[in-house]
Amino acid sequence: MKQIIQANKDRYIQELQDFLRIPSISAMGEHQDDVRAAAEWLANALEGIGMENVEIVETKRHPIVYADWLHAEGQPTVLVYGHYDVQPADPVELWDTPAFEPVIRNHKLYARGATDDKGQLFLHIKALETLMEQYGKLPVNVKFCVEGEEEIASPNLPPFIEEHKEKLAADAVLISDTSFIEEGQPAICTSLRGALAMELSVETANSDLHSGVYGGGVPNAVHSLVKLLDSFHDDQGKIAVEGFYEGVPEPTEALKEEVASIPFRKEKTKKDLALEEYFGEEGFTFQERTGIRPTLEINGVTGGFQGEGIKTIVPSKASAKISCRLVGEQNPQKIFEDINRHIEAYKPVGARLSLQQSVTANPVTLDSSNTMIQKAADAYEKVYGVRPLYPKEGGSIPIVEVFSRVLQSPVVLMGFGLPSENLHAPNEHFHLDNYLNGMETVGEYLLSLNKES
Amino acid sequence: MKQIIQANKDRYIQELQDFLRIPSISAMGEHQDDVRAAAEWLANALEGIGMENVEIVETKRHPIVYADWLHAEGQPTVLVYGHYDVQPADPVELWDTPAFEPVIRNHKLYARGATDDKGQLFLHIKALETLMEQYGKLPVNVKFCVEGEEEIASPNLPPFIEEHKEKLAADAVLISDTSFIEEGQPAICTSLRGALAMELSVETANSDLHSGVYGGGVPNAVHSLVKLLDSFHDDQGKIAVEGFYEGVPEPTEALKEEVASIPFRKEKTKKDLALEEYFGEEGFTFQERTGIRPTLEINGVTGGFQGEGIKTIVPSKASAKISCRLVGEQNPQKIFEDINRHIEAYKPVGARLSLQQSVTANPVTLDSSNTMIQKAADAYEKVYGVRPLYPKEGGSIPIVEVFSRVLQSPVVLMGFGLPSENLHAPNEHFHLDNYLNGMETVGEYLLSLNKES
Numbered sequence: 001m002k003q004i005i006q007a008n009k010d011r012y013i014q015e016l017q018d019f020l021r022i023p024s025i026s027a028m029g030e031h032q033d034d035v036r037a038a039a040e041w042l043a044n045a046l047e048g049i050g051m052e053n054v055e056i057v058e059t060k061r062h063p064i065v066y067a068d069w070l071h072a073e074g075q076p077t078v079l080v081y082g083h084y085d086v087q088p089a090d091p092v093e094l095w096d097t098p099a100f101e102p103v104i105r106n107h108k109l110y111a112r113g114a115t116d117d118k119g120q121l122f123l124h125i126k127a128l129e130t131l132m133e134q135y136g137k138l139p140v141n142v143k144f145c146v147e148g149e150e151e152i153a154s155p156n157l158p159p160f161i162e163e164h165k166e167k168l169a170a171d172a173v174l175i176s177d178t179s180f181i182e183e184g185q186p187a188i189c190t191s192l193r194g195a196l197a198m199e200l201s202v203e204t205a206n207s208d209l210h211s212g213v214y215g216g217g218v219p220n221a222v223h224s225l226v227k228l229l230d231s232f233h234d235d236q237g238k239i240a241v242e243g244f245y246e247g248v249p250e251p252t253e254a255l256k257e258e259v260a261s262i263p264f265r266k267e268k269t270k271k272d273l274a275l276e277e278y279f280g281e282e283g284f285t286f287q288e289r290t291g292i293r294p295t296l297e298i299n300g301v302t303g304g305f306q307g308e309g310i311k312t313i314v315p316s317k318a319s320a321k322i323s324c325r326l327v328g329e330q331n332p333q334k335i336f337e338d339i340n341r342h343i344e345a346y347k348p349v350g351a352r353l354s355l356q357q358s359v360t361a362n363p364v365t366l367d368s369s370n371t372m373i374q375k376a377a378d379a380y381e382k383v384y385g386v387r388p389l390y391p392k393e394g395g396s397i398p399i400v401e402v403f404s405r406v407l408q409s410p411v412v413l414m415g416f417g418l419p420s421e422n423l424h425a426p427n428e429h430f431h432l433d434n435y436l437n438g439m440e441t442v443g444e445y446l447l448s449l450n451k452e453s
Numbered sequence: 454m455k456q457i458i459q460a461n462k463d464r465y466i467q468e469l470q471d472f473l474r475i476p477s478i479s480a481m482g483e484h485q486d487d488v489r490a491a492a493e494w495l496a497n498a499l500e501g502i503g504m505e506n507v508e509i510v511e512t513k514r515h516p517i518v519y520a521d522w523l524h525a526e527g528q529p530t531v532l533v534y535g536h537y538d539v540q541p542a543d544p545v546e547l548w549d550t551p552a553f554e555p556v557i558r559n560h561k562l563y564a565r566g567a568t569d570d571k572g573q574l575f576l577h578i579k580a581l582e583t584l585m586e587q588y589g590k591l592p593v594n595v596k597f598c599v600e601g602e603e604e605i606a607s608p609n610l611p612p613f614i615e616e617h618k619e620k621l622a623a624d625a626v627l628i629s630d631t632s633f634i635e636e637g638q639p640a641i642c643t644s645l646r647g648a649l650a651m652e653l654s655v656e657t658a659n660s661d662l663h664s665g666v667y668g669g670g671v672p673n674a675v676h677s678l679v680k681l682l683d684s685f686h687d688d689q690g691k692i693a694v695e696g697f698y699e700g701v702p703e704p705t706e707a708l709k710e711e712v713a714s715i716p717f718r719k720e721k722t723k724k725d726l727a728l729e730e731y732f733g734e735e736g737f738t739f740q741e742r743t744g745i746r747p748t749l750e751i752n753g754v755t756g757g758f759q760g761e762g763i764k765t766i767v768p769s770k771a772s773a774k775i776s777c778r779l780v781g782e783q784n785p786q787k788i789f790e791d792i793n794r795h796i797e798a799y800k801p802v803g804a805r806l807s808l809q810q811s812v813t814a815n816p817v818t819l820d821s822s823n824t825m826i827q828k829a830a831d832a833y834e835k836v837y838g839v840r841p842l843y844p845k846e847g848g849s850i851p852i853v854e855v856f857s858r859v860l861q862s863p864v865v866l867m868g869f870g871l872p873s874e875n876l877h878a879p880n881e882h883f884h885l886d887n888y889l890n891g892m893e894t895v896g897e898y899l900l901s902l903n904k905e906s
Contacts, residue, residue: 027762153763193665197763206727210877212646212848215778216748217739219732222773223686223751230683233676274659277803279672286670295669298676299766300757305774309480310606310650310811312776313752320675321758323765325668350730358763395665424663 001443004130005436012126012439013109013432015045017102019084019118020111026062026085026152035062035148038084043067045122046144049129059156062148066167069128070141076449077141079170081403082121082177083150086113087424094426107432114430116423120176120416121146123435127442139450143170150177150399153359158402165406172372172449173403176438178415181263181389183431186380188373189413191292191392192400194326194363196335197299200228200343201354205316208304214314219350222303225318228353231346232296232322236282239296243338247329248294259287262391291392295325323359325394332360361398362405372410372449379445380414383437414445454896457583458889465579465892466562466885468498470555472537472571473564479515479538479605488515488601491537496520498575499597502582512609515601519620522581523594529902530594532623534856535574535630536603539566540877547879560885567883569876573629573869574599576888580895592903596623603630603852606812611855618859625825625902626856629891631868634716634842636884639833641826642866644745644845645853647779647816649788650752653681653796654807658769661757667767672803675756678771681806684799685749685775689735692749696791700782701747712740715844744845748778776812778847785813814851815858825863825902832898833867836890867894 005012024038025031039056042065047054051067062085070077089099089112097103102111109119124144131138145168147157161168178189204219234240251259264287270278280289289295303318305311324335336357343353366373368390380388397413404411416438422428447453458465477491478484495518496507504520515538523530542552542565550556555564562572577597584591598621600610614621631642657672687693704712717740723731733742742748756771758764777788789810796806819826821843833841850866857864869891875881900906 195765197765204728209726210848211748211750211752211776212778212846214743215750215776215847216746217731217733217743218726218728219730220750222682222754226679226682226751226754229675229679273662273671275657275671275803276805277672278670279802280670290667290670293669295664297664297668297673297765297767298679298757299664299764300759300768301675301679301754301771302759303755304751304753306753306755310774310776311752312648312650312750314750315753318754321763323664323668323763325665349732350728352729393665394668395663 001440004133005439016122020102020113023100024085025088026149039063039065042084065146068143072141075140076171079143079173080124081145081175083117083147085148085151087151108429110429112428114428115417115421117177119430123438124442127439131443139447154399161402161406170409173409173411176414176416178413179417179419186384186388187391188388189393190366190368190390192364193396195361195396196332197323197359199321199356201319203317203352204350208313208316211312211314221315221318224348224351227348228343237280241338241342249328259291290394294327298322327363361396362401364401364404370410372412375448376412376414376445379441382444383441454893457586458892469575473555473566476553477538478541479602492516492518495537518599521596525594528593529624532596532626533577534598534628536570536600538601538604540604561882563882565881567881568870568874570630572883576891577895580892584896592900607852614855614859623862626862626864629867629869631866632870632872639837639841640844641841642846643819643821643843645817646849648814648849649785650776650812652774652809654772656770656805657803661766661769664765664767674768674771677801677804680801681796690733694791694795702781712744743847747780751775780816814849815854817854817857823863825865828901829865829867829898832894835897836894
């Protein structure tokens, strides 16, 4: 593997740069054609390395790219998932070089999507190309299922998976869309929190009112909203919504030790972020609070006059964005109903309430002792000389739970990013060492899955 | 009076239209020259009717216009206050005709400033002109002190009054910048609440953080802010800031009766404003809550992500605009300190707080039995056939308390507006009947103050 990757690395990097030049921003209507162009580019790349049955599958918005190579009779099948869409580049003025003009500085490739997820996706294609060149075939059966809507919460992929579960059936789902703990320390994420996003709106009158004339005598929409928002937590940082913690497992000592084993530079982070203090649910560490405990965060709030100076009004409308991270057996739909009951119970006098639900994702836990994950760990060790850790991620990749549940396959989150690579932020980049070593790791992994190996 | 006003009314209305054409918006830097043009126009108008010592007095921002006529030896002196600046016209698209192109529809004059306060100010000048024409002189001594900064909270007038209290000395301060109870029912306001405006800002980190990575483990600026904002009131609508109610008088039965005597269409207002319920301090009526009780209102709140869709962040900054209405002996500076102590006592973990003070005004109560007010009531009765009521206004005109305290003179709030005239809103207008009857009322009032009358 290594020699072929070394011999071809310039071309492998140039091809990724071509992929990164396509501004496939799924959230922005004006980039609709670019998203499609990225799907077509990807389909061509898959065909180019010998993948078969390459399809661009239409959805209500951005297409899914499917491909397979199923000639490894009697061997396991691996389904590779990734996404070819990217986040918007805003704020563009904070980029040192334009987001869609990839450049290499200090052996890092700078561009929107470099690490999330075009670079991490494309290294799989180049790994297969390398295997093909070395062996004339692949050691296992491989399927690709790549979406263009990950950054807009994958609205069309779950039904596609449900409808095509036989076509997508695999012995493992392989995903590179996560990060190392830090440089030199690989990680296979084995837990992702679920998610529930909502918007809570309050209305108290049909227009803002003069505070001199009505102030003190009519309900104030901002007062009503802050009362509700403040009721979601108690003073110990616990979520005060009845029923919220149902299905949240009490962490075992073993799990606590596993969580504590993941390095975390507490004082440095505190200083870097200018935090006065850490704060969260009483009785848990920072790593537990952010990795294996559920949360309810207000992501934003808006209401009444917000300009310069003063406007003495009683606001009639106010709203807040709220999102929960869920763990264990928590179900987003049930939590939504719990929160709905909570706001009705705490409804301030004269407030008309509305709670709109948007993203939902079930939490998922993966068993690190599964063979498919242990072989991935072996591959990392072979290439990097270090065994990966198994962190519990606080974030959510909703589709992981869907693959796990619908296909009944182990999901292997074999990430090659670094936490410092500015994903979703200006100056996103990807370390080229990890791009090339990632190819080798994926290649070694697939080779190790071959039953005759 | 009446005949001369009738004979000249077309010209009196045309001149007011000229005044209204000047977009003297004090809050907007680009209208600086227009504000000055309005001051000059006003100075000319005062000179034109025979006022003397007309001065345009420079301040740090917009000038004060002074003028006097002091030839009524042995007679009382009346100081007329008003303002020649106006509110911005936003939202301009909601005006039926342009804000600075005055038009008459249904005997109402539509323009920004028509009722607040150019129309109500200019009727004094036309009243004096009428008296001059009828008698060749004025029945009392008259001074004018007109500012161009009322709509930006009069930053430069209080020091001017302090420095020139002999020059401005008067037996009564006459102000027309308030409203009737409703058409046909005049009012002399005898109480104005004080005011204190503030901005409360919370910061918890140097940037917004990813809620998947940090959520649940670091302070959230919006959580911190809503906790503080929610702590300002208890569930009975009382303000929970220690010391806040010091100096607030317990209303006497007589005062309660006086307040209750002011008509208020409770059910109609509820329907018009689409209120579900009235709400306020327990134990008080709507009229008491909005007229003679102090308040603390959140005028606006902002923090974190407020766009379309979802952004799963832990916000690092949030802020709120807050304003209080004060009564009795409440002192804005002391209340500010009380609130500062309150937020320090309730300071959420990890929150950096800042409380900035802006507008302050002391509350003021005027004695309705004062001769200067009773003679004004007689003048209303003579012209309108109805005695005025004496409402307690919930709003604040900060300068009233300054005139009252510094000049030690009774202030007579002889308003000619109607509550329905859209002040500070699109389609502001002024009833021409009240413009012309207002001149006659002012004329009759000044005649009644002459000791030989």
